[in-house]
Amino acid sequence: MPHDHDHDHDHDEHRHEGMSASGHPYRADQDAPLTHWQRMEIAVRELLAEKGVATPAEIAAQIGRMDARSPALGARVVARAWTDPAFRALLLADGSAACRAEGIEVDALKLVAVENDAQAHNVIVCTLCSCYPRTLLGLPPDWYKSRAYRTRLVREPRRVLAEFGLTLPDAVTVRVHDSTADMRYLVVPRRPEGTEGWGAARLASIVTRDCMIGVAVPHI
């Protein structure tokens, strides 16, 4: 059964001895045979630097910005929606405005929040490529980009959800959202029973990335 990597997978987990010139730890791939496409990446990066288009510092800063995005940001938004009705209303009307109201800078992200309730369960896919609310949640998992997920979720969502360990009663409608254009989607899961009186941080701790994609629900 898939489990949810809702803690940051940063490169510290693969630290080797020694650090590179910029202070980043070396990664396993530093010692792997150089591939054609890695050569291209190095070449593009160097040419961009030499032509004054993008400096190494800019690239490092952007990597840092992306590393700072994680499901924890989305979880904060969900937890606040669970406890603050006005915020919930804003989130459902304009997801990006709500993120900014929560102090999260989302740049050009155009977020649509879709809320699970007793009648409906939402789940997100991009059948055409792999569009994902990365500016809020960070980079998507491999399975989200896989052929299996992209072909099957719009065709047999309940079977796909069952593979993730989620079975929904027939009375609940499954709503699949295909991110075909400019909008990006965040599933707002239902707040579980037994969480009455919980503070924001504790509520956020049960909202995993997979809950916000829609292939899981929060558990206490």
Added chain:
Amino acid sequence: MDQEREPGRGWHDMGGAAFAGAVDPASHDYALWEKRVDALMVLCTAKGLFTVDGLRRAIEDLGPGAFESMSYYERWIASVARNLIEAGVFTVEELNARMEAIGARGATYGAASLARGDG
């Protein structure tokens, strides 16, 4: 994708296409070179050199084999390079020359990167 039965469906246009098999739940941590590709895309699109639509279009133009034969960020760097050539940022000749020179630096990613510092 089956072009005989569905001419006009792009290989990337996968919704509802026939597929047998479970979703593999495994994920990999993003390697540094992949994060760099991602960063290059974000920076170049922010600087107006190309759009995310152009990125997608060039990936689609890689053709159906690309999904199985290339990884996600391999497709991305191929597309970024193509888009930058189209934008006139560098030429095919320049890219070729640089890729050749990099190959001569060493056999590993680390060895080939070290010469110019780490970004």
Added chain:
Amino acid sequence: MAEAQPPAVAPPAVALPAAPPPYPDPAAPPPRFAPGAVVRVRRGAAPGHIRTPWYLRGRLGRVERVCGWFANPEELAYRRPGLPRRALYRVRFSMAELWGEGSRDTVDAEIFEHWLEAADAPRP
């Protein structure tokens, strides 16, 4: 051509949005379709960078909301500006319409105005 029409597959219900689209374009004409309108996705065989998925072509759905106005990705993909912006809709389709199944489950997708036409009747 068949004379008997197959039974109508009713497009799924939508909750009308409580707020206006958050991505307006004051210079653009009003949207052609309102939330709740029944629409059909056009077919098309032209090549290019197209964001209307194959599995939705020719299908009947209901507008769930107007998302806003956006430049045309079919043009942006080739370094053209894709202007003027055009209306983008979230359209809801039933699984029954898409795959012929009895499920009440649905698929919502974003479709540009130029890929939609008004539909009062079920698919012929």
